[in-house]
Amino acid sequence: MASQINNSLSLQDAWNSGYLSGKVEVSDNSSNVFDSVIAKKTNSEINSLESFFITHQIDYEKDISLKEVTKRNNEGSCTYFCKPRTLNDLQKMVVFLNNENLDFEVIGDSSNVYFLECRKHNIIISTTKLNNFVHKDGELTCDCGLNLTKLANYCVDNGIANYEGFLGIPGTIGGAVVNNSGAFSSEISKVLKSITFLNTDNEIITLTNKDLKYKRRFSLIKSKQITGLVLTATFDVSNIVGKDVTIKQANDLVIFRRGYIDSDKISLGSVFISSTYSHLRDKYKYRLFLKKIIYFIGKQFIKKDKEKRKFNKELEFKVLGLSRFIDHCDTMNRFYWTKDTKEDIFFDYLNTLSDMSDNTLEIEIEMKGQEVDVKKYLPFYY
Incomplete structure (x- = not known):
């Protein structure tokens, strides 16, 4: 690995190599070589980036967990998480990062954005302080x-x-x-x-x-x-x-x-565009008709509306063969996170529904990560 680092190594090269991102594992000896070369070749760039944050009074945190960014149970991390205070600072920052050819993502409060956990994200910019x-x-x-x-x-x-x-x-x-x-x-x-x-x-x-x-x-x-x-x-x-x-x-x-939509659960809201569910519902219309019959009978023995809605949801998931997602969904189109939720069950949910709809469902949320990684885990996304 050490032989791959040359005198033209930049901060972006270091990230892309997987070393700074934690994607590449190296031996102690190789790590020492990495550290030595990166210290010489990237410190000025790192200092330049951090100096930019300080000069423009942009709040930033370094090497933080994605949980602090998304407020969900996300593994993974980002190198810099920052919040510019003015539109002018945001503009200057994006121009600076574009000119330096550094990877970055701009988000609001991440309410409909999911960051893949498979690699460290470089720079995440939040616009939540820009609210005039x-x-x-x-x-x-x-x-x-x-x-x-x-x-x-x-x-x-x-x-x-x-x-x-x-x-x-x-x-x-x-x-x-x-x-x-x-x-x-x-x-x-x-x-x-x-x-x-x-x-x-x-x-x-x-x-x-x-x-x-x-x-x-x-x-x-x-x-x-x-x-x-x-x-x-x-x-x-x-x-x-x-x-x-x-x-x-x-x-x-x-x-x-x-009464019918909001809850105290942590979710991304509607995962797929609601209007694109028509093919899936038509494909499984006989199962869903059976569900209606069972629900009509069963609801006679349930008094509370909230319990009726829960019973209706569970029936729908069971007749469609989606029982494994019952504890992670308010509805078929809303997935939520608990403290024990792992990324693989979320990906299973996304791919399963896409397959069931013959890839006619159109995703509403945005996946953040390298395109090659998104395609690997979510082939339907692109």
Whole structure:
């Protein structure tokens, strides 16, 4: 292994080699050679990166567990986890990393993002400290890190229609714009006017709603036909119907979410795009019809609605041959983590449902990791 390190070794080379990532195991003697060469060749780059964080007052942590990033039971780690305080700092940081050709990922609060555990992730940037917004002349422009529920609350409190359905959706504006997030009658594509976007050539451009070619849980950014980073988003907030109307609608939706959707379990929300389940349900329609008959009879002996829903879910999983996932799912489309959940059962769940649907299910969440690794564990993803 030591012979593979030459005088042109960079920080990126060290990461790619697997040494800094922990992917490559080396002997004590080889490790000493690695340490010696890397200390000479990469310390200036490492110091340069950390100096950048310090100079721009960017909060960062080094060599932390993914559990601290995702709040889920994830193994694995990342070398740097940082949170820029301003859009300008975010822009400068991304330009710096692009110019240095360093691997990095930008996330909000990771509510619909899964990081593969098979290797150490280099740099993860969180936008959650970027949450300013300006409301002027029927438009609201907000930073990419603003929480989507906070946007919804503001609009509801000001009697602005079409935002009530966003209440309770975790995640940030940047991710919502990319995913075309929505619930009930609210959807990003219905209210977004434009975004400012930092492309991979380090240029800030403006993209309109039409430029993003929105479809259900789809945009050209999500499909990587447009690559870069959402900086700000501008929304149409001119449809004012009155606070009494929006609060009434919001309260009804919140009550429904608490009763039928939300829970205290840690999940990624909808794993697959709900509308793509039609083929799977048609394929297993006779089993699901049998489930309905058994449920109709069984529910007569159950008093509480919560217990009825649990019974209905368990029946569905059993008739479809998915019993092993009952303790990890609220519904067929929502997988959750406990302190004992391992990555392999999550991958088993993803691959099993994809196979059952003859690969017609379209995934809504985003997998973070090297493409070769994602393909290895989740062949259907690409």
